Amino acid sequence: MTPLPRRTALAGAAALPLLALGAGPAAAGPRRTTLYVAGDSTASAYTAAEAPRAGWGQALPAFATVHLAVADRALSGASSKSFADLGLLDGILADIRAGDLLLVSFGHNDEKTSDPARGTDPYTTYQAYLRRYLDGARERGALPVLVTSVERRRFDAAGHAHASHGLYPQAMRDLAAAEQVPLIDLQALSLAAWERLGPEGTKAHFLWLAAGGNYPAGVADNTHFQAHGAVELARTVARELLRQCLLRPSCLRRLDDPVPDGAITWLP
Template sequence: MNRLETKPKLVMAEEAPSKPVTIYLAGDSTVSNYPNSLFPRSGWGQVLPTMLDKEVTIRNFAKRRRSSKSFIQEGRLNSILNSIQKGDYLFIQFGHNDEKVNYPNLYTNPDTTYKSYLKQYIVGARKKGAIPVLITPVQRMSFSSSGRALDTHGRYPAAMKALAKEENVPVIDLASKSKTLYQQLGAVKTKKLFLWLKAGEYPNYPQGVEDPTHFQEYGATQIAKLVIEGIEEQHLPIENHILPKYR
């Protein structure tokens, strides 16, 4: 009598589900969120969530008029460290307000205290098993008379990159990337990135505004794309969560 042969049941391997992850943002006004009452003013951290999938949560702790020093002294870094979990990210962009030598509560020396304050973010994140990522400060809008985009942050970007090398921390050179973008666009088109508005163009700015530091929504989106580009260049695991249209 023939025995019936039974074939082993084919089990389809399922892809391991993605683990939810949170990116914490520590920074200044160029990173922070803004209310509708200030639209179209936006920080790049405000639009970054639109470029990542639903497994990623962005917690934007960036605040206007903060430096690497004042952010810590106000307890804002501690607030992040009390919540951050193993495998999360801490993105750190400071420099705009660290430069303000006439404001001792903000100022840091790029060769000394700037680096020592930034190191506190790195050490704190690593103690919690999180991944610190340094981001050099995005450039302000400034062009020479010949139309050349200028550096606007002195020694701060180089100091941050030096610290990244010393501490073996990923660094996204947003200062360089934004300068290149401005150069490609030219002085006139770069204004479209910034809160550089004509009178009556937006209800929230009836008199218009000419701000070479802060972005309108379109500009914040372009800067956020540069951050995404940096994530990919650094091959951070979070790159797997970038939406296809932004790859």
């Protein structure tokens, strides 16, 4: 998951005004809840020049009502360590308020242990950095929610999907249990989905494109998503938020309805 140079600044300050969407001004009554996303390139927002590439955090506003704003602060190439070390966690904690939610989803780049700026160890530094997100949100009266890393498109010779994240998902599960915070197990949910869809069916979710448009040479990317995949992963996350009673039902919509790829907003 190589960082995209032109997006480094966008993913912090510039992405927020464009993706803090709740479908219009807040209705009378309680203020809108804001759902913050801290994560990597699988969740981050992309520019129109990169479409149809999209992250699941970028697609979450498609399921938000007027009662929910989505602030996707995810950064391509980030790990739990580098996101915090770059000051992006501090930026979220400066803005988050009591009653808001913080989704925390890292692991893809924490696995790059040869890179001292990003690599972490599952049961030591990874958990230690994740605790900074949990503690910071709770100190401000917000609810942190851990989200295990979405699975890559990996299949064995028999066509079965297999896990690729080593101990990181289990380390996050164990931390959620120890800290008594909610967990969305996107790794397990996505792995089951890829198993159902199979090697060919998953290509419509991942960034597999024929030559043309923004990808004149074509692309076969088994880590990142095109719009359809981002929408369906966002639907999975939204359903879990509702199932676990982490958001009011009035905050979410279209969970069982078709959502077109065009529902995603790309950055300029």
